[in-house]
Amino acid sequence: MRVIVTIQHPGHVHFFKHAIRELESLGHEICVFARENEVTVELLERAEVDHEVLAGESNSLFSLAAVQATYEARLLRRARRLQPDVITAIGGVAASHVASVVGATSVVFYDTEHAKIIKNLAYPFADIVCTPDCYQGDIGAKQYRYPGYHELAYLHPNRFKPDPSVLDDIGLTPNDTIVVMRLSSWDSSHDIGQGGFDNPIDVVDRLEAAGATVLLTSEVDLPAKLEPYRYNLAPDRMHDLLAYADCFVGEGATMAAEAAILGTPAVYVNTLSLGYMTELDQEYGLVFSYNGADRHARSLERAVSIIEDDDQSTWQRRRDRLLADQVDVTDVIVRKVEMAGAEASSNRSAPTPNPG
Known part of the structure; x- marks a missing residue:
């Protein structure tokens, strides 16, 4: 399975870093694309996650729109070349749009109910939207709820031991x-x-x-x-x-x-x-x-x-x-990405019905 992970905020690095390692250990090919935002790139480097930076920082809502458009266009070019099975992200605006173009399954994680712009741009195109049980909103059949918080992907005792x-x-x-x-x-x-x-x-x-x-x-x-x-x-x-x-x-x-x-x-x-x-x-x-x-x-x-x-x-x-x-949310990430990848692979390999 080939998976694209998109990273647009420092918190996204923490959220995905353990899942990236586990998916790689299971034999999957993981491609990480990022944009510069605060210490995002530094955290990727310190976590030893291979990545490519597709866009720079923004300093206003207007510049954010321009940066996002650049990021999405460049992500689309990479995805057309890589032909991923799954594209996953937090928020998932670029991920869901690009996945719908290249035929990949998009798995979006989100926990911010009031982010109306992101929800309106991402949710209609996303295949799977994973939210905590406490998320206040019904997204419909594509929503998957789990008992946890994003922060439990990297601060669960299975993943983190504080250094005194x-x-x-x-x-x-x-x-x-x-x-x-x-x-x-x-x-x-x-x-x-x-x-x-x-x-x-x-x-x-x-x-x-x-x-x-x-x-x-x-x-x-x-x-x-x-x-x-x-x-x-x-x-x-x-x-x-x-x-x-x-x-x-x-x-x-x-x-x-x-x-x-x-x-x-x-x-x-x-x-x-x-x-x-x-x-x-x-x-x-x-x-x-x-x-x-x-x-x-x-x-x-x-x-x-x-x-x-x-x-x-x-x-x-x-x-x-x-x-x-609550659960170790890295386990949720790995399970949902693998399930989405298996389904995508099955759909591609299924024989085309004979109209005759």
Whole structure:
């Protein structure tokens, strides 16, 4: 079986990297195509995933449309040459379009209900759309639901063991109270008009006053006062840091979910709500979501209470229950891609009915 994997965001690297290795170990040919976006290419290189970069970065919604068109055109040329059985992606706009042209089966994974542009462009062309059970939306017969989250493709205990040396690398010890903070850029198509913190400087000041050491990761330029707080280790060490942090506070849903799955309580500050954020909040109590007009003040109160309570055993019990309920999502990826490939191969080899 020949499979094309398309990568357009750093999180996509983490999601697919273990599945790529497993599919290759099963004898399948995997071709990875990417576009530059933040640290996407660096993560592919650090994960030792062979890949070809088809397009550069974008800095606005208008330039994103141009970059996406370039990416899709170049992907189509490669797919016509390679003749894949399956094309898979997160979101899957380019993957579903190209697959429909070259006769491949498209397997799309997605978990973001409010990304209307991506859904409208991808879902009508996709053959299979895989979503978590908690996804709020019915896609019809092509939808496959599974008990898990994207982040469990790479942070399930089967796939990830945190490295405690990360604390030495940042000059801290297990006795330090560590808060990881995330600021978003709000330039994705589904983030336009949304918001998070009122004032990031106020957040850092309040967390420090509560006794925390704040390490900040940001998609945007920081005020000069916050630059010394910037996390500066390799991007693939962030999950080690999240595992040993006492709390996550941020505007990014992916990193909030990552923290929660690792047993680190997450305070999510964003006007947007998501199915998996709601489940991690209401079902497991590992995420605390603040979406309303008072989100800044209420989220800080919650973060300070988590720091001051220092109740590690509670978070561990909640994580254990989550892991008992959910699956290793890499297994889902491998199974669905193999099934799609087998069906595609069977359809191609089936004899053409004789009209006579």
